[in-house]
Amino acid sequence: DTEVTQTPKHLVMGMTNKKSLKCEQHMGHRAMYWYKQKAKKPPELMFVYSYEKLSINESVPSRFSPECPNSSLLNLHLHALQPEDSALYLCASSQAWVAGSYEQYFGPGTRLTVT
């Protein structure tokens, strides 16, 4: 099973709401990632978790708060977002976060609209 699942598929939220995006993989991967993709642009890395510890934060605003409760789950908590945060949020996983030699498996993404 090489599947990464993400819920919800679509999310509409107001600027004062708090919501969470969820990501799950059962491949035994120890690295998990959040990417953000604006329309007609390439994905941009936001966070990397390695062995459930945050390894990379690409200077993401604090209104995005990642969490890795266990090796299979990755959450992205959202609070006080801005309309410009509307985008496709992609989760990915890989066997490990070393050497750049492992391929990443991506989920289908959550399409977020901030109103």
Add this chain to the structure above:
Amino acid sequence: DAKTTQPNSMESNEEEPVHLPCNHSTISGTDYIHWYRQLPSQGPEYVIHGLTSNVNNRMASLAIAEDRKSSTLILHRATLRDAAVYYCTHSGGSNYKLTFGKGTLLTVNP
């Protein structure tokens, strides 16, 4: 971060081979070259990766130049399902991040 140069778009006919080029002149000696593709309304999909030697898998072949500053993704027989944006990138050494460039939009004509 990785810097790559790819054509903005390419066109192919169904059942013909497609050669997608990528320049990665800033690659370091220990970086792996990765290719991903993204079909419309889907997340990126891993295609192939390699270090120095040419690589083959069930999806494609990767030809890596001897100086490793460029590579070519080869789809041996394009199908309509191969229409996608193809991204090449490299990671490794002290920087394991995948940094996606603008990619090449491949159109496959029936």
